[in-house]
Amino acid sequence: MEQKFLQYVLYITLVELREKAYAENDSRTFWLCDLLHNVPSRLSSSIESKKAYEELMKGVKHLEIERWLEARLAEFHDRFPEFKN
Secondary structure (H helix, E strand, O other), rough: HHHHHHHHHHHHHHHHHHHHHOOOOOHHHHHHHHOOOOOHHHOOOOOOOOHHHHHHHHHHHHHOOOHHHHHHHHHHHHHHHOEEE
8 A cells, every 4th residue: 555655646746746837837847747747656567667667768858858867867876876887
């Protein structure tokens, strides 16, 4: 139950942030939340996680925010160096 609830909380928070960003004409935040809001619900299996990751990569390319993702990846590797290739 805890995992599903946490996934839901993350999902609904991103949806709420997306709505607020839309109301405030904050397109960057809107598109980031739109890109990520369905990811939490797909983290329960490795197959779904992989599909969500692939869709994220396509969305990043479509929105032309590769530099944003590269910065997040660098931060991730700083925090979790064991995942750096």
